[in-house]
Each structure stands twice: as structure tokens, then as C-alpha cells.
Amino acid sequence: MKELSKIALAVEPSTTMAIDAMFKQMKAEGQNVIGFGAGEPDFPTPDYIKEAGIQAIRNNETKYTPAAGTIELRKAVCQRLKEDCGVDYEYTQIAVSNGAKPCVYVALRALVNPGDEVILPAPYWVSYIELIRMVGGVPVVVEATEAENFKITPEKLAAAITPKTKCMILNNPSNPTGMMYSRQELEAISKVCVEQDIYVISDEIYYGLVYDGGQFVSLAALGEDIKERTLLINGVSKSYAMTGWRIGYVAAPAKIAKVIANFLSHSTGSPCSISQKASALALSASQDSIEEMRKAFEERRNYMVERMNQIEGVSCIKPEGAFYVMMNIEKLIGKELHSTVIKDSDDFGNLFLKYGKVAVVPGTGFAAPNFVRWSYATSMENIKEGLDRLERFLAGETI
Ligand SMILES: Cc1ncc(COP(=O)(O)O)c(C=O)c1O
Known part of the structure; x- marks a missing residue:
């Protein structure tokens, strides 16, 4: 064979x-x-969110939706991103898929040609390195030590960039380290990315779980220069205890979001209609x-x-x-x-x-x-x- x-x-x-x-x-x-x-x-999963899913079934909301997600959900995403992160997106810039994981995959798909380098700070979430390889990219692992609070420095990032670098993956707050970048640290990283013209896949899925009154800063909130190079990944899995509902999203410049939506339409198709209903409520209801x-x-x-x-x-x-x-x-x-x-x-x-x-x-x-x-x-x-x-x-x- x-x-x-x-x-x-x-x-x-x-x-x-x-x-x-x-x-x-x-x-x-x-x-x-x-x-x-x-x-x-x-x-x-909180009861009121479960109820929205049950209601969606009763209301026969059990059909295909647009491949990038319902307008209702994409608008709820925009509203939450604005309220929590201070970033403005139109719903056409949002693509919803079956969890944040396929969103990382599809974001890499949109950016990476075979042989392109992708900078990956370590310690990293296990899936990133395989996802980079799955799209034919070359992972360039940059170690962030415990003494550096497991955070990549702008100097280390700059040193890892070559003419083949297409993007980096930033996970903030991080799995596995739990560390979070301050505004100042993010600004320094963002400066390198803008100067060197590389994209950032910014996985912010843990942004709702921050402690000691810490202030989470979304990379895309730092300014237009970095926002137009950022593919922001997020979802409902961790913050709303909804891992099994499989809803995540990517927020990106309109041109990139369109490429991603095309890709999704021929691969995963639309995300689960019932989960989208429940997720729209999770994002728009009280966050208590x-x-x-x-x-x-x-x-x-x-x-x-x-x-x-x-x-x-x-x-x-x-x-x-x-x-x-x-x-x-x-x-x-x-x-x-x-x-x-x-x-x-x-x-x-x-x-x-x-x-x-x-x-x-x-x-x-x-x-x-x-x-x-x-x-x-x-x-x-x-x-x-x-x-x-x-x-x-x-x-x-x-x-
Ligand atoms: C950093 C990070 N990104 C993405 C995911 C995947 O999230 P989802 O379950 O929404 O696919 C995880 C899950 O462990 C994660 O730790």
C-alpha cells in the first residue's frame, strides 16, 4: 500500500x-x-447557559449556520471583546469554530506557507508545536526561563527573527506556566513584531482567569499597527466551563478573517448551532x-x-x-x-x-x-x- x-x-x-x-x-x-x-x-457549565442550549434544541435551531458562526454570536463576541479588552472588531472580522484549538490551526493555515518559520516561546502548550508542523511550518522555539518568569524578552524575540519568520504564537496568560505579560512587556514585544513585520497569533483563552486584581491586556488593544498583525484567539471553553460545547473564535483583520471563513466553510463547516446559542448567551449575559x-x-x-x-x-x-x-x-x-x-x-x-x-x-x-x-x-x-x-x-x- x-x-x-x-x-x-x-x-x-x-x-x-x-x-x-x-x-x-x-x-x-x-x-x-x-x-x-x-x-x-x-x-x-452554569445552568442558565445550559438552558439556552436546551432552548435552542426546542426551538429547532438545529440546522447549518454560516461557516464562520451566527451573526448573533459574532456580535456577542465583539461586544465582549470591547467590554473586557477595549478592542473594536466588526462581526465580519470574527470567525467561530469548534473550540479555540481549531482556531489556532486555521490561523496558522491562513498565514503559513511550507518552510515559513513560526516563533514559539517555551514552555509552550503541547499542541502548538504539532499544529505548526501540521501546516508545514518550521517551529523556532525560544526558551523563556523561570528566572524570566517564563516570559519571552523582546531581545530574545528579535534574535530569533529571520527573513523566513512569518509569525509568532503568544499565549497570554500561559498554559502551562500561568504567567501573564504586563502592558509594558507586551508593548516591547509588539514593537519588535511591528518593526520586523511579523504576525502574532495571540491565544488569550485564559484571559478571564486572572488573579490578585491583575490587569489583563489584549495584544490587539495596543494600537492599530499591532492589531492589523494580530490574530486573536479566544473562546468560551475555560472562562465559562464550556470545554465540551466546542466553541472558540479568531478575531482578525477583515481580509484574514475572510480567508479563515473560506477555509472553515470547506473543512469544519459551521460550528454546532446549539453550542453557538449557548455561547452567545454566555458572552452577553451577566458575568457574575x-x-x-x-x-x-x-x-x-x-x-x-x-x-x-x-x-x-x-x-x-x-x-x-x-x-x-x-x-x-x-x-x-x-x-x-x-x-x-x-x-x-x-x-x-x-x-x-x-x-x-x-x-x-x-x-x-x-x-x-x-x-x-x-x-x-x-x-x-x-x-x-x-x-x-x-x-x-x-x-x-x-x-
Ligand atoms: C492555551 C490553550 N489554547 C487553546 C486551548 C483549546 O481550547 P478549546 O478547548 O476551546 O479548543 C487550550 C486547551 O487546553 C489551551 O490551553
């Missing part, structure tokens, strides 16, 4: 899958394991219920960070948004734990699951081999127990 597509064959399975598969198997066997891998809020979730996340983050920094051998910096903490395990590298020498975060993750009965996500998949990611999208009870287990595991106990 003939060979499959080279591009498809080069796509790596998620490196986080191995531990997740083992975690699920142990759980199925009835073992008392706790998972901190969740990439989604543990809260249910998301504030409750945000507060709960903030409390959990505070507890997790404080405890983690009291435990010998590990540490973390305080994330400013999203729901992840990057635990630094540098001091454990080369040490023996449970009769195994720890070489990297994969080893740590495997041992911690086997002997500590806790699943965390090794940073190897995020290009951060000396870190593991804990998600605090789980109950406070689990968080307390997980950190108790970490302490006991590091002391050599088996749980």
Missing part, C-alpha cells in the same frame, strides 16, 4: 498521554490515585458566575503555591492566571528516589504516580524538562491530599 502523508506521519502523539493512560488504568483498577492533569475547569469560579481558582492557587514552596526539594513561582502551577524539580534531577535516579520530569512523573499515587504532567512535552505541571482545576480536598502525598513521596514513603 502507498505511504501515508509525511506531514500526518510526523505528528507526535501527546507526550502527556502515557502518564494519563497509566493514571486511568490505575483508577479503573480501583487504586486511590489523584489526577492533576486537568486542562478544563472542574465546575459544571465566572467571577465565582475565578475566586475559587485563586484560593486554590494560593494554597498550592504556598504549600509547594514549603516542601524541601521543589519550588514554584506564583502564576498570575489560568489554572496551572509549574513545579521546579531541578534539585531532584540526578537524585535517587524509590531506587531510581531521576533524569527528567518524565522519570519524576512516572515515579510519583507509581509510589505517590498522584498524576502530574511532565514538562518534557512543554519543552521544560525540569518542571512538572499541576492543574488546580480540582477540589481543594484533592489539592491538600495531593500535596500531602508529595511530601510523603519525597520522604521515601510509598502511598
